[in-house]
Amino acid sequence: MANVVDVLNKKIKETKAPIVVGLDPVLGEIPDCYKEKYSNMENKFEAIANILFDFNKDIIDVACKLVPAVKPQIAFYEMYGSWGMIAFEKTVKYAKEKGLIVIGDAKRNDIGNTAAAYAKAFLGKVDVGSGVEVPSYDVDFLTVSPYLGSDSLDPFISECEKNGKGVFILVKTSNPKSGDIQDKVDENGNKIYENIATYIEKESEKFETETGYSPIGAVVGATYPEQSIGLRKIMKKNIFLVPGYGAQGASASDICGNFNEDGLGAIVNSSRGIIFAYKKVCDKAVCTKEQYMESVEKAIDSMKTEILNALAQKGINY
Amino acid sequence: MANVVDVLNKKIKETKAPIVVGLDPVLGEIPDCYKEKYSNMENKFEAIANILFDFNKDIIDVACKLVPAVKPQIAFYEMYGSWGMIAFEKTVKYAKEKGLIVIGDAKRNDIGNTAAAYAKAFLGKVDVGSGVEVPSYDVDFLTVSPYLGSDSLDPFISECEKNGKGVFILVKTSNPKSGDIQDKVDENGNKIYENIATYIEKESEKFETETGYSPIGAVVGATYPEQSIGLRKIMKKNIFLVPGYGAQGASASDICGNFNEDGLGAIVNSSRGIIFAYKKVCDKAVCTKEQYMESVEKAIDSMKTEILNALAQKGINY
Numbered sequence: 001m002a003n004v005v006d007v008l009n010k011k012i013k014e015t016k017a018p019i020v021v022g023l024d025p026v027l028g029e030i031p032d033c034y035k036e037k038y039s040n041m042e043n044k045f046e047a048i049a050n051i052l053f054d055f056n057k058d059i060i061d062v063a064c065k066l067v068p069a070v071k072p073q074i075a076f077y078e079m080y081g082s083w084g085m086i087a088f089e090k091t092v093k094y095a096k097e098k099g100l101i102v103i104g105d106a107k108r109n110d111i112g113n114t115a116a117a118y119a120k121a122f123l124g125k126v127d128v129g130s131g132v133e134v135p136s137y138d139v140d141f142l143t144v145s146p147y148l149g150s151d152s153l154d155p156f157i158s159e160c161e162k163n164g165k166g167v168f169i170l171v172k173t174s175n176p177k178s179g180d181i182q183d184k185v186d187e188n189g190n191k192i193y194e195n196i197a198t199y200i201e202k203e204s205e206k207f208e209t210e211t212g213y214s215p216i217g218a219v220v221g222a223t224y225p226e227q228s229i230g231l232r233k234i235m236k237k238n239i240f241l242v243p244g245y246g247a248q249g250a251s252a253s254d255i256c257g258n259f260n261e262d263g264l265g266a267i268v269n270s271s272r273g274i275i276f277a278y279k280k281v282c283d284k285a286v287c288t289k290e291q292y293m294e295s296v297e298k299a300i301d302s303m304k305t306e307i308l309n310a311l312a313q314k315g316i317n318y
Numbered sequence: 319m320a321n322v323v324d325v326l327n328k329k330i331k332e333t334k335a336p337i338v339v340g341l342d343p344v345l346g347e348i349p350d351c352y353k354e355k356y357s358n359m360e361n362k363f364e365a366i367a368n369i370l371f372d373f374n375k376d377i378i379d380v381a382c383k384l385v386p387a388v389k390p391q392i393a394f395y396e397m398y399g400s401w402g403m404i405a406f407e408k409t410v411k412y413a414k415e416k417g418l419i420v421i422g423d424a425k426r427n428d429i430g431n432t433a434a435a436y437a438k439a440f441l442g443k444v445d446v447g448s449g450v451e452v453p454s455y456d457v458d459f460l461t462v463s464p465y466l467g468s469d470s471l472d473p474f475i476s477e478c479e480k481n482g483k484g485v486f487i488l489v490k491t492s493n494p495k496s497g498d499i500q501d502k503v504d505e506n507g508n509k510i511y512e513n514i515a516t517y518i519e520k521e522s523e524k525f526e527t528e529t530g531y532s533p534i535g536a537v538v539g540a541t542y543p544e545q546s547i548g549l550r551k552i553m554k555k556n557i558f559l560v561p562g563y564g565a566q567g568a569s570a571s572d573i574c575g576n577f578n579e580d581g582l583g584a585i586v587n588s589s590r591g592i593i594f595a596y597k598k599v600c601d602k603a604v605c606t607k608e609q610y611m612e613s614v615e616k617a618i619d620s621m622k623t624e625i626l627n628a629l630a631q632k633g634i635n636y
Contacts, residue, residue, distance in 0.1 A: 026431065027445050035447070044446040045454075075432045079439035081454050082403035089399055109463065110425055111493040112566075113344065114393045121397035127345050128362040129353070136399050145427065147465040147488055149495035170465055175429040177467035180517075181510055186502040192510065195499070248430075 003164045003207065004140040005215040005239060008101050009264050011068030016318040017304045018263070020103060020241070021063045022271025023072040023091060025052045029276050031287040034058075045083035052077065052087040053094075058289060059275055060095050062296045066304070069101035069140075071241075071269055092139055103241065104139035107170065109152050116155040123159040123167075141166040143219060143241070146196050147181075157203055157216060166215030166239075171196045171231060174221025174244030193227070197234040204238060213264065214238045220258060222250030222268065229257035232265070240266040246273030246303070252310035259311060263318050268307060274299040321482045321525065322458040323533040323557060326419050327582050329386030334636040335622045336581070338421060338559070339381045340589025341390040341409060343370045347594050349605040352376075363401035370395065370405040371412075376607060377593055378413050380614045384622070387419035387458075389559075389587055410457055421559065422457035425488065427470050434473040441477040441485075459484040461537060461559070464514050465499075475521055475534060484533030484557075489514045489549060492539025492562030511545070515552040522556060531582065532556045538576060540568030540586065547575035550583070558584040564591030564621070570628035577629060581636050586625060592617040 012018050027048060034055045041047035056072070063070055072095075077088035095102050108118045120126050122142040125133035144156050144167050156167050172182055172193040182193040190198075197218060204214030214237055220228050222244035231240070240258045244250045245268050258266035277299035278284075278292050287295075308318070330336050345366060352373045359365035374390070381388055390413075395406035413420050426436045438444050440460040443451035462474050462485050474485050490500055490511040500511040508516075515536060522532030532555055538546050540562035549558070558576045562568045563586050576584035595617035596602075596610050605613075626636070 024432070027447060044450075044452070048446060073428075073432055075426075075428055075435040075439070078403075079435045079444045079454055081407055081439075082400045085396075085400035085403050107426075107428055107463075107466075108393075110391075110393055111491060111496075114342070114391055117393040117397045121393070121399075126397045128366060129345060132362075134362070136397055145425075145463050145465050147463050147499055148425075148491050149493060149498035149500070151493050151495035173429060173466050175467060175469050177469035178429075180467035181465055181499070181513070182467070184502065184504040184510060184513070186504065192499055192502060195502070199498075 001164045003209045003215045004101060004166050005213045006210045008068055008239065008267070009211040009213060011101060012264060012267065013318060015066060015068055016308065017067045018259070018267050018307065019067045019300065019303060020069040020071045020267050020269045021059065021067055021274050021300065022105070022269050023056050023059060023070050024076050024271040024275065025055050026076060027051070029284070030055050031278060031284045031292055033287060033289050033292070045080045048080050049083040049087040052084070053090045056091045057094055058293050059296055060098050060100065062293050063300065064098035064100050066297070066300045069103055069267060070095050071103040071105050073271070074104060074106040089137065092137060101141070102139045103141040103143070103168065104137060105143045107143050107145045109145045109148055111148055111152050115152050119155040119159040123156065123165040124163050141168060141217070143168045143170065145170050150199060157206070160215050161206060166217060168217040168219050168241040169196060169200055171200070171218040172220050172224055172227050174223045174248055174250070178221065194230070194234065197231050200238055201235050211264070212237055217241055219243065222255045222258070223248055225250070225254040225257050232257060232260070236260070238265070242266050242268045246270045252306040255307065256310055256314045259316055261316060263311065263316050270303055273303065319482045321527045321533045322419060322484050323531045324528045326386055326557065326585070327529040327531060329419065330582060330585065331636060333384060333386055334626065335385045336577070336585050336625065337385045337618065337621060338387040338389045338585050338587045339377065339385055339592050339618065340423070340587050341374050341377060341388050342394050342589040342593065343373050344394060345369070347602070348373050349596060349602045349610055351605060351607050351610070363398045366398050367401040367405040370402070371408045374409045375412060376611050377614055378416050378418065380611050381618065382416035382418050384615070384618045387421055387585060388413050389421040389423050391589070392422060392424040407455065410455060419459070420457045421459040421461070421486065422455060423461045425461050425463045427463045427466055429466055429470050433470050437473040437477040441474065441483040442481050459486055459535070461486045461488065463488050468517060475524070478533050479524060484535060486535040486537050486559040487514060487518055489518070489536040490538050490542055490545050492541045492566055492568070496539065512548070512552065515549050518556055519553050529582070530555055535559055537561065540573045540576070541566055543568070543572040543575050550575060550578070554578070556583070560584050560586045564588050570624040573625065574628055574632045577634055579634060581629065581634050588621055591621065
């Protein structure tokens with residue numbers, strides 16, 4: 001079965017942009033021009049859902065011409081309850097209509113039939129009664145957390161097999177204290193995050209794809225460049241979803257070790273650095289939608305140039 | 319500030335039931351009598367949201383007289399998108415109106431401002447613009463996952479401090495493969511789950527409560543009774559949320575080690591064993607609402623008797 005990992009790789013080559021735009025719409029940082037239309041709405045959560053979607057729509061309209069994928073961070077939608085989830089659903093749908101790969105950043109997990117419920121909700125189909133199953137969120141990739149163990153990950157991998165979808169499993173995250181659990185060295189001399197990497201590599205044997213890459217990817221923070229190089233050696237044909245670029249402090253040269261020589265194997269996320277880049281040129285009270293969209297385009301272009309230059313220095317060209 | 323952990327302890331003593339009823343409404347297992355009213359509804363997700371809430375409402379009406387708390391598992395709502403989240407919101411609200419403590423079982427986590435977004439959504443207030451903040455889900459306790467490290471947990475603990483709420487951090491979960499990460503022995507000879515327990519114990523110093531118990535609790539599976547005893551020694555004044563009883567195979571005697579001598583320190587979850595107990599007496603096609611509610615009451619009563627007897631044998635009485 002065709003898998004989204006092949007579509008992602010094809011799009012990375014086409015756009016020459018191993019970049020995913022994080023759709024983390026923090027209300028307080030959205031320009032006022034997106035809010036005016038809804039300022040008299042009585043239900044604040046309903047108003048915010050509209051604001052978040054309108055804001056995302058403009059980002060998507062710019063991003064779909066320049067990058068292969070977007071990554072809505074579900075927390076920023078879920079925080080506004082069922083209304084927020086409407087904004088999430090509309091965002092996923094619109095991004096897919098515009099040809100973008102959608103990575104649902106939810107870091108979900110649980111055990112048994114609960115893990116299966118999450119897996120079906122995001123990557124498969126859900127039971128609506130009388131033997132009928134329909135897609136729910138229907139994202140292309142989902143981020144998942146491994147703390148509960150391999151049996152908690154099985155339902156997600158099984159949905160990937162069934163539906164040609166993918167996951168990114170947390171391996172080495174970009175935050176300062178990510179080592180609390182992840183860097184512990186076990187009785188065999190392996191770090192916890194290395195064990196997860198080995199697990200991912202092994203599970204990938206189940207998949208055969210056109211580009212040879214596995215749909216079971218790994219979250220590997222840009223802020224730990226040395227660890228990325230080690231992880232690349234364990235997971236040769238897995239995609240790294242790389243957060244931490246820009247706002248969290250990692251530079252373009254930090255992320256080179258995440259890539260393979262074919263220019264594939266990694267997709268670098270930027271959220272605030274792109275969607276709130278407008279702040280460098282105008283105040284949120286006066287920024288127009290045109291100015292806003294221009295700032296998104298410029299930020300993506302400059303990130304792309306930085307990454308392509310850094311990769312070219314390592315002999316990686318598209 | 320008054321904390322929900324004191325309310326929980328008071329209710330456990332009052333009801334003599336250290337039990338939480340898991341609200342995991344799997345559509346295919348709900349009796350037909352809850353579905354008939356909505357069978358002609360065109361929007362299937364809307365129909366299901368109504369079914370889930372009506373079903374939960376009857377469980378809550380029984381449970382509120384017998385136990386201190388309910389634990390909706392968010393996956394079973396989230397799987398039906400924004401409609402499902404309406405059912406979740408209505409369930410939380412109704413359970414609280416009925417005087418029940420609500421444990422949101424979401425196993426959420428992330429880093430930085432994303433973790434803060436989840437923490438505010440479930441345990442605090444969310445920004446609706448113009449400096450105004452309002453509660454969103456407003457549960458009493460939330461389950462959270464620790465893989466990302468201590469800085470990912472900070473925002474949740476900070477909301478607990480601010481709002482008198484609590485969390486249950488995954489420590490040793492009930493599933494067969496929970497040991498994949500959790501049981502690894504680190505370079506200091508400590509298991510990963512023991513490190514989390516030590517962290518929880520230390521963070522608890524920030525809290526002073528009436529009953530002396532910390533609102534930073536731990537998820538400790540009933541299926542690992544020996545490990546529970548060890549964890550009880552590390553976390554003396556923390557509440558253990560104990561899954562795995564009944565359907566997952568743990569017995570009443572297995573859960574005794576989770577309790578302190580005062581009869582507090584643990585709350586045992588049962589989901590399927592209570593909410594789908596009706597299957598022992600009638601078929602889902604013919605079960606009436608009265609029969610259903612009676613089955614819930616009987617299942618809770620019998621679980622209560624089993625647990626109280628097992629605890630009494632260890633000299634623990636309410």
